[in-house]
Amino acid sequence: MSEHGALQDLVILDLTRVLAGPFCTMMLSDMGAQVIKIEVPGTGDDTRTYPPFRKNKDGKQESLYYANINRNKKSLTLNLKSEEGKDIFRRLVKKADIVTENYRPGVMDKLGLGYEELKKINPRLIYGSVSGFGNTGPYRLRPGYDILSQAMGGLMSITGAVGGPPTRAGSAMGDILGGLHLAIGLLTAVHARTLTGQGQRVDISLMDSVIAATENTAIKYLESGVIPPRMGNRYAAVSPYDAFQVKDGKIIIAAGNQRLYEKLCNDVLHRPDMIDDPRFTDMEGRLKNQDDIQAVIEDTLGELTMDEAVELILSKGIPAGPIYDVSQILDDPQVKAREMFIPMEHPTLGSITVNGCAVKLEDTKPSVRTPAPALGEHSEEILSSYLGLSPEEVAQLREKSVL
């Protein structure tokens, strides 16, 4: 296998902006796909102006957000509102495997570049879209944002403190889930194409993606009629299985069955009496009286550091771990061993760090190969290599603001 990875034969024309789509194509490019990021001339992806910033070698503020999510991609500027821009796009579609976009449904159709048009040019084309609500249904034209998907997909309703307000996951989880579902859809369609010879459309909705990630929540509600409450870090059916305060932070202890509870009492808390204590003899009792158990755990372990407490508990065979902030993650030996953050050189930003790929393929390893592109950096290269345009033709297109 070449150095470029599992997807090296796939050419993706990537019209997506901001996070959900670009996160998907970041993963696919890490695994070797040739991602041609098509950006609006002059401005490019919105995230070129998103923080965090660093003063670059030209003394200008430049986005590390863009630099992170768009490594390994090439940038082609193209004005899709101009006839010549559309023409170039259509000619590229003939050579591409995949088009991705995250416009509101209908925008590509209005440009004359919707899937129905593009598949006439290239029946093998796979067309992936990700939008707030998907390409069908009454809300299809509503604006979609991460936070709306977390709100309308139900994640917020089950996240947060007991008695507290609905709370979003602290990252753009709706966008990430949308991007992951899009990647699965595209790769599945690539496989289907080996069976049928035909491409197809993949239609991902952020709201659908969040609903899927709430797993059995609706099934529980449908059976019980009880709307699931927010529970902080506790669970409805297991205890002690929660966050506990120690000297310098919080740790998780997950002693979710009788055997682990007894081990915890005997070997960690040195309180064998708690096994037969009528409050705690079964799971039902432990759930009802979890504040009492928490008090004993925190009294016993409160003088230990997170590291000491976790080491002690793990050594007794009970699942435990620290609650990390981001600085602790970056220092963690497991995270380093898994290469979840990658240092790289960027031509204008200098030494930067980008996220590693969480999909570990042992033979065709994902890799971070090239820095995120300057706006239009590869326009000439792409138009020459894919369409055979001469430097003069490219210069003319630039003059006409097509690029």
Add this chain to the structure above:
Amino acid sequence: MSEHGALQDLVILDLTRVLAGPFCTMMLSDMGAQVIKIEVPGTGDDTRTYPPFRKNKDGKQESLYYANINRNKKSLTLNLKSEEGKDIFRRLVKKADIVTENYRPGVMDKLGLGYEELKKINPRLIYGSVSGFGNTGPYRLRPGYDILSQAMGGLMSITGAVGGPPTRAGSAMGDILGGLHLAIGLLTAVHARTLTGQGQRVDISLMDSVIAATENTAIKYLESGVIPPRMGNRYAAVSPYDAFQVKDGKIIIAAGNQRLYEKLCNDVLHRPDMIDDPRFTDMEGRLKNQDDIQAVIEDTLGELTMDEAVELILSKGIPAGPIYDVSQILDDPQVKAREMFIPMEHPTLGSITVNGCAVKLEDTKPSVRTPAPALGEHSEEILSSYLGLSPEEVAQLREKSVL
């Protein structure tokens, strides 16, 4: 294309239990893969004893959790600790495309069924594992659970109320993210196999998967040195972009730029004076004084229902949406249009509802075809059709507790 979908030619031997792995193979089976769920004789997947339960036609408590996550799969019981069980597994591996497992690293090796052994039997085999920390690194042998991945992957540290404790996402998000990453890895390896003719190992860690889902969090910290605080539903760089109380619940308003803020003031709040109010003239001011903006929004909209408020705000071109609980999601017309919940008949549970698939492939539609299997329901069928065993041979294996 046949009725079975995009992945109909792929045979998956699925040893995974509980959620992360079974969620992955649920998606793949929805898209047509032939998933043979291999379960421990007598007990099966742990989730067969997980709530919610319903009294089934035999008068016994039966799990709807299992029924949801394992539709479309077939169940083969197999004792992998017995030599005959191992032999049957190895013979099935010859006919399979994919093996999935979520044992702690090393368990399959000890059984003599690790990837290095299996690839000798079938070099085209793709071997996917998902575990708490992955197959490499110092924590590889630690027990891994959803909540540990949310804690150690950093999601908890950025989720929760301002000034409040670190908080988990309310679903098993670490498991879901692990399952999604596993699906991407498997499908990528299937594609790589078309190029190389060889299978490979895919190694997914829940902790890695959560770290990836925190997207730019670490990049921001590395540049600023500031550990990102918990912000409830607010964002660091945009306002008003938050949850707001109305008559019967909370809604999201996402007016994250100058144009949308002005529209909000003019067309929704009827307070054009707030545009030039020195507290709110730019984003920096709006971020600093967001409590004041919130008070005006909640005063103005507080008598409207969620539906009325959202409709009003959307009609003015400003992104907004309700914060739904699960009952509202189930009633929502968009969710119905997207078929995110599917009614089906189950032979012992009767009429049940299961989650729909969020990956919408337009030609090879994902589908829910068959109910989750009874334990070992397909043992005879599978051993007959894949290995040519006779009913008598199957009966003998059953007698010896191999099945």
